[in-house]
Amino acid sequence: MEDKTVFDLIERLTNNPADKDAAELLPAAYEAARIKRKSITDNLVQKGAPGDKYIEMAKEWMVLKQMYDKIKSSPGANAALPDPWDPSLMIQGANKLAAEDYYNAGMTFLGYNTRQYAQKAYDNFQKASKASPGYKDVDNMLLIAAEKATTRVLVNPVNYNRYTYGYFGFQNDWMQQQMVRDLNARSYANTRFFTEYDLRAQQLVPDKIVDLNFTDLFIDNVHTDSRSYQRSKEIVTGQTKTNPPRQLTQTVYATVTVSRRYMSSYATLECRIYDRETNNNSLYDRFSDRIEWVQERATYTGDRRALTPQDIALISNRWDDYPPNREQLAETLVRKTYQQLLSRISSGVNF
Template sequence: MKLYLRYLSLALLAVILFSCKSGEKLYNKGRYDDAVNAFVKKLQRRPTDATSLSLLPRAYQSAMDFHESRAKQALASNNDLKWENVRYEYNAMQRLYDVIRSSPAANSVVKPKDYSTAITSVNENAAEARYARGVQLLENGDKPSARQAYDEFTAALRLTPNYKNANELREQAYAIGLVNVVISEIDVRSPYYQFTADQFRDALVRNLQSRNINDFVKFYDQRLVRNDSRFRPDQYMEMRFMDFVVGQTYVDRHSREVSKVIQVPGTKKDSTGKAIMVDITVKATVFVTSKTVASNGLLDYRIVDVENNRVLRQDRVPGSFTWRNQFGTYRGDQRALSEEDKRLIGGRDIPPPPPQDLFMELTRPIYDRLASDLQSFYTRY
């Protein structure tokens, strides 16, 4: 126990010495804020430390001179957002105030300046600058400017909550900057089959809405907004399935020989009277029937600007799906069959799915590719 306490005391002493040395190093390197923090931490552990008591006032004054100089430079600039730079420097000085006030020993040698009132005033000025920029952008009346205005009003509210009518103007900016994309009904062109692609469209709309691709882009199902006279779409997304083909059922029959070496009791016995195991080879013939139906299709889509009927994006996405069923029988020794052979023999002859089901299966890869394409397009929009 005594040995443990001795090691603990040495470790604490090492930490104290390191902290003091670290504070001096930071001060000599001109990292005055970090030096203040290091000296205060040292004084919280050892209030009478001579080095910290001596160097802390110098470090604090050097840090204050640095931040006040930068704040004055910012105020003298023509930058619209200069108040945010001033705010940054004032916050840095306020953190030094809070740190020193947390230690009675530090507070005895340094009387830090409280910037809390000044920060409140600076926040007001910074919020006003953002607010004014937002109002000017909103007056342009176009979507890109409205989106920028939304960001400016958001920044103003972050600096000063409930600043003027920034909340109301931000909502206006959002409404102007929003792009409403309507997903139209899907046309399926097939010379042999008639399909409905409602499930595909339903899944696509839900997915695009849930992905939150872009805060200023919203997707709607045409069926839900068709009769809403207040709704104004900005873009239409038109889709058409082309060249959808369900192939004929292709049947392949083949057989293969299988064998396996197994152990069985022989005619000879050991000294205990137990039959000695011997290797034998068992054989069988597996007859396999494979039924395959290949389906493929092509989705043509384009995104059109409603105002000028300009095509914003157009592409074709291929898709395919192959249905396959295998089953089998065997002749010979069942022990020669592998687990895979047994599964085949346990299968049965079933008819292919109806064309509508095959259509939905081939749309799965098309859907994934299309959703990815749209996310890429609208993320940068």
């Protein structure tokens, strides 16, 4: 209430410097606002939390700084109150004290040398930097804390079900590399993903490990079989000359032989994500998919008129559709199971 009164009086004097009532009321209103600020900041000194209390004190003084700036920019208000208090130095001092408290807390947390406390250290260094940019070596300490707070996840090479990836025609371990890229791109908080080569190159030890294992990765060969069935149909061949005429019918027969080529390939990807020290699982699940490839064509003997439209469609088929090769099938199954895994991780796996 005191603040609003002061700002209203300043606005009146800005619009009308000759407003005597506003000029007489402004000093007392300003003093009431200043006393209120002093009461609040004195209480914060006694009871406020380290760091936070200085930020709150600076916010209170910032209100008085806004009053100061408005009074100095208004000839009418400045004439009524020629010597308002400029709290700029107090604000700067409070921010410095806040930065010092936050910085010291960050150093204490960092000394515990755990990921959890490193995160607390990082949060405090951030507050210190915001309160007083460039305070001491806070920028460097932010980098150190961020590194210590990072969970390092090793994505192991994929086990391709008793074979190497080259058996299926892959040029490299596609899934391992893709998983590292995809998960790093998703910006998990304080988490980075590595191959074993990356960790060795940087001399880092993983906190969590991802094992990928195809318990099934079966690429089928083309199988063939055939079956035959009979068709019969009664057809109209004419009519009698009687009155009234009657239809003449005949039963016709055909034998349909269907030849079939087919493949049934399938894969099951097992993924375990676990803590290196405790061996506790963050995820242990399996993801399966299957590809069925079928091609049929037919021949017939007998009377074509006995055939159904479906029979005729099969007879018209040709062996023009070549079966997918081993590499195509394996890559499709790997990608499908991998996408299921990625979706499962996104739905709620905590690293």
